[in-house]
Amino acid sequence: MARTLLRRAKQDDIIKAPTRFAEPAIDRRRPEARTYGPVEAQRRRGRGATANPDGRYEPVQRERFDDGWETEEQADVFRTEVTIEKPRTIITRNDSPDIGFDRSINPYRGCEHGCVYCFARPTHAYQGLSPGLDFETKLFAKPNAAELLRKELAASGYEPAMIAIGTNTDPYQPIEKTYRITRQVLEVLAETGHPVGIVTKSALVTRDIDLLAPMAARGLAKVAISVTTLDPVLARRMEPRAATPTRRLTTIRQLAEAGIPVSVLVAPIVPAINDHEIEGILRAAHAAGAREAGYVLLRLPLELKGVVRDWLAENYPDRMKHVLSLVEETRGGKLYDSAFGQRQTGTGPYAWMIGRRFEAAAERLGFNTERAKLRCDLFRAPVKEAAQLALF
Template sequence: MTLPPRNPDEILRARGADSRPAARFEPYRTEREHDGWDIPEEQSLLRTEISQERARSIISRNSSPDVPFDRSVNPYRGCEHGCIYCFARPSHAYLGLSPGLDFETKITAKPNAPELLAAEIGRRSYRVAVLAFGTNTDPYQPIESKLGIMRGCLQVLHDWNHPVALVTRGATVMRDADLLGAMAAKGQAAVGISITTLDADLARQMEPRAPAPATRLRMIRCLADAGVPVRVMVAPVIPVLTGHEIERILQAARDAGALAASMIPLRLPHEVAPLFRDWLERHHPGKAAHVMSQVQAMRGGRDNDPRFGNRMRGEGHEAELMHQRFRLARRRLGLESRLEALDCSRFGAPPRAGDQLSLF
């Protein structure tokens, strides 16, 4: 896949992608052509656009053998953090938008998510199980600090005694430490914090609008102090660029209060592969070939291996060495492979005014 050239009329500030490759389902591609006039075009800063959607349902179901949950909620589409390696970028193709700059600049919020969530878990046919957040895009987008959609969803789950597991790298999660702490006290909440690197400069290049590594360690400490069990997710591990940091990340996360740890080697599905290759050539041209050769060594000679059972682990000598280092460091630091199972036994409708009180 050949990426289109960067639009010279746009000023990009803290963006991961550099262009808008067409979504894979689109029948047409656009190309820039000079209009023949020598009058320079006016440049403008590319800003994030937030649109709102009145969703009709909010709980998504899956049967993937690679993930430990069968249901999830995504209060947002797209992600302003702009992580160049994000496996969720191709999901913007379903909206007719580019997985490149559109993914990180055209964000859709679902303000009615809390009321939909209450309605769906309140159905008689609903059977409780852990509900996951952050499975596609981060539930703590920068705009969440103003919209409070995630806070509303957590309040619903708190009131219904519904267990929740969320994954984030958004600092606004610290705002909700009170709710998460109250749920964790009943065994009903756990949080995964993703840390890719401890190098602030590299993080700024790869994850331009995500919190800095030091802030993510502070997030772990804040949640741990509130009694929330935290798992550090060393993900993705990028050969050559971040692979040497596995032990340091685990040590720093353990010292901050993390109880468990997991790891996923770099995945490059669909449009992510050419976007990541382009980013490498722009930021690390001297290492680009070495990085991709290591990635392909773990992915059967390809940029990506989508097979269930392999896509989250990789295969071959390089992948096994990476996992072995991770397992040894996790064991040495006393980190668990997974957190304790969350409690589903207390689930039930919250009391309403006028309800008869229980005798027990």
């Protein structure tokens, strides 16, 4: 097994991979180009990331090397581990001007789907964990989410507005089958007449049609399904534990037939990898019943740059430089620009072309002619426990 060597890390360190996993030294002038030694394929089978670099807040960086005492075959595989988290609040607020909601709920931290491009990967650094394989194997669940939600909705002065679920990690990732936290949250929202918008790439959302359909009939629910590609081989490489493209289209159809407003997100669009599929995804999603559509150009914040670079080096070495060059073209010469209004779509000629292709195809197919508006006037705050006891 490859042992770990610890050393103090500085922001401008040059990190060299050990001889066994030989990679070039990293340019000090471009810290976003930092790469790490790959983890053996057998240990990460079924996972998206190819490496497990340390998070940006760690005081040390780890280099892997073979000291000759153990073999790689003896190394443990990356298995899914779930830690119970008990937060004090569950509704997260934001004031970002370029997204359509000001509050959200994330039942889980980390995501077993393993989407290599996930912009939430760097958030695992707050737990002292890696944005790589840790993000998709060391998960956190919040089983008291529904209880906290009930208390927060009952707070005096609470004003209802759409709560977005799934904006960071997928609320219907595989562990939801066991923990049912998303289901419990929806039960509270249904009971109180509170509007909700869900983003997912999982077919498991159809389990909750019995809740979502009555809510949608009252103007309280809508769902967005992310479809990255129609190619099952590419999907397996990019999103190893997410629903297949066919399952996602079937999910769109089932939601639409149940009367639930459903939209498709062509996201993310990865230059020179899936950008040729924009029109095909929109056609397939419209045929399945989606009537709203949006897109997001690949985002590479913080450590995600290295995770995606490593993935490209292993899966598309011949295209890696071209892909990253196009990304830089859309981000003002950098691999990422977090400016509001630009982070979702990018700038420059290539980004402009992507936007016009999407708009033309969406208009031709009849997307976005009407947008589902959720109601807030049906909200009834849950009765506080103290108020109930006061009746006796």
